[in-house]
Amino acid sequence: MSINTNTLDIRHTIWSWIARNLTNNVSFKAYFEPLIQLFFPQWRADRFRSSVIDVRRESDDMYSLVIKPNKQWKGFRAGQYIELTVEKEGAWVSRFFSISSSPRYFNDSGLIEISIRIQENGQITPWLPQALKAGGVVNLSQAEGEFCLADSTTISGVTASTPTTKPILMIAGGSGITPFRSMLQQISLNGLAVSKPVSLMYYARSPEHFLFKEALNTYQQQVPNLTVNFIDTNELGFFSDAHLLKYCDDFAIRDIYICGPSPMIMHARKVLQNQNVNQEQIHYEFFGPEPVSLEGSGQASSVLFQQSGKQVTTNKDEPKTLLTLAEDAQLKPLSGCRIGVCHQCICQKKSGVVYNSKTKTYSDTGQEEIQLCVSVPVADVVLAL
Template sequence: MKTLTKNNISIKKQQVKDFIKINLPLSLVNSKEVNSYFEPLIQQFIPQWTNHRFRAKILSVVRISHNVIALTLQPSKKWSGFLPGQFIELTTHQNGAAFTRCFSISSAPRLWEKDNKIELTIREQNNGKVTPWLINGLKAGEYTQISAAKGDFTLTDRPNHKVLIAAGTGITPIKSMLGSLKYERHDSSIDLIYFARDEHLFQEELTTLASHSHLKNHAKINVHFINSKSQGRFSIDMLRQICPTFIDSEFFICGPAQMITDTRQALIKEGVSQQHILQEFFSAHSTQPDLKDIQISNTELGNVQFIKNAMPTDVSATPKTTLLELAEAAQLNPNYGCRMGVCHQCKCTKKSGITLNTTTGQISDTGEEEIQLCVSLPVGDVQVEI
């Protein structure tokens, strides 16, 4: 028979408190937070109020090309600003369902500091649930919900020459970076290589920034607009023509997943340090590393145990199925946002076992650590707390 001690009794009391804290709101209002249940009612009288995250007033939604829109927002005063290159999570509601997507801020911090405004430049995705809806679904004068600024895709203050490589709307965080240099001293020289098939966004503004960059106390910026249809995609030969001594440069890459993967691999093969390459994905990975490519066979796929609210659920892993997909198949309703490793909403704790990060190709150790469900594949038996 197990002897009860003061310590055991204290632990049991805490477990009961935790159970009540989680399950009482769920039983009353089907939400983990009672305040969340009343949020829509309160917002009828105080539109800028929110129980979590931040509210932002929609100032304008404008189409700037056939498939790109510009969204101008005025975040609430509680919002703490951003670093150039960072992104926010934008939550919209359609027919009672909430959708969260990640978008980089394309304006420089100066606009926020001076006018309390930020700008997002968004390409409409074919068959997307959110981006095609924004142009008609968001109305000037209404409010939407945003997160704090996130991400580490930001310029360093090291004096190394910097090469910024963008494709399509991957230019948006880089435009914010370059725009910030108008008002800050920066000792680096910068080359922007911008690929586009049909149109280069912000071409006039970027050209103006480059022309002003040669003034005193400004970083020297050179802009190279590349038509990928006629001039091709990124290659080391192209890079050598633009930056002959690139080997010690710092690289900042933003665009579609395949473009980033190919560019990164080419740079590393050429001898560029991985620590000098920073990237921001602008679409989900079209392909995931095959387990056999990293010497892990499908026979090592085992059992995944998800622990939610202290309740375990066992799921059999299947090849190339992420932990997020496995949890959804088990109807565990895990938190998620972008589904591509950017927003970190699905971050949770791996208690034991090995996982593969599909964005980096890195294998975890067997101990406890934080992982992202959407970009993690289980390798063998894994236990995850969500």
């Protein structure tokens, strides 16, 4: 007997209502979480307890975690990301990382890989490879994100890719190669030919920093119509009109995917826009809040943190998020993903106008809850912080 999705949704809603009314928690699992943690440390009701199989060094500043998700994890589409949650010094910390392996690899092995660049002065990324060993435990969210090829669909936890029918240009910078590696590995493992060209322009600051170079060359040999170009920025410079014409002169008819550091994405978008590429053809993913250029930002703004009594003045030429401004003022607001997904940094705005770099909208002047990590002050702002 099959149960349709609507029936499952109704059951889930009923059980959630019962749990909230009986336990004041979103679920019975959340209510029993402290008790379960006595027997299974680091267990989380809202996450999937998963095993670390290996920690593999990729370069001097990059490593991959090989993880076996538990059986309740639903799988993913090539290009998606997960939220990784671990316990550090008694506190839960979360970060978002793209999955660098393919859904087919997960289907065959039960494993996924996430490849992480060590952030200079970071609190988490340098610590993880020392803290996590084979046999360790992490918590995963379900996969999220829409940075996926248009012809990629998920069926029963496995991504089924049909042969690509529209030409594609992938532009990667540094660790931005991770979602593209997932996509290309999927195509290669499925033994799929692509009916139209797929080109990868991969930028790194030196030959030693091209990640997965051997694998990418193998995919190029296995997949007809796939072209991979490794571009050393120290030698050849950054993405430009000349590079477009040299490596992919028919870019104007392609779907274009960009992933890398924020300045690189902003620059690539500007080059493509100057080449009159249709905005609907350009797809991108930031590793943090999208940089903003505020309309009419000729005046500096002041931000008053009401509870602490601290006040800062913004630099009109260098917009910063409210989270960054708070941390610059030696405050320690709760935060998690720093990209506007987890909502841990929600704070009450008492007055003032902010720009949300995720939704690309301006707030009104009154009281409302805002996300500090993606909100940039536009006029004088007062926060309950």
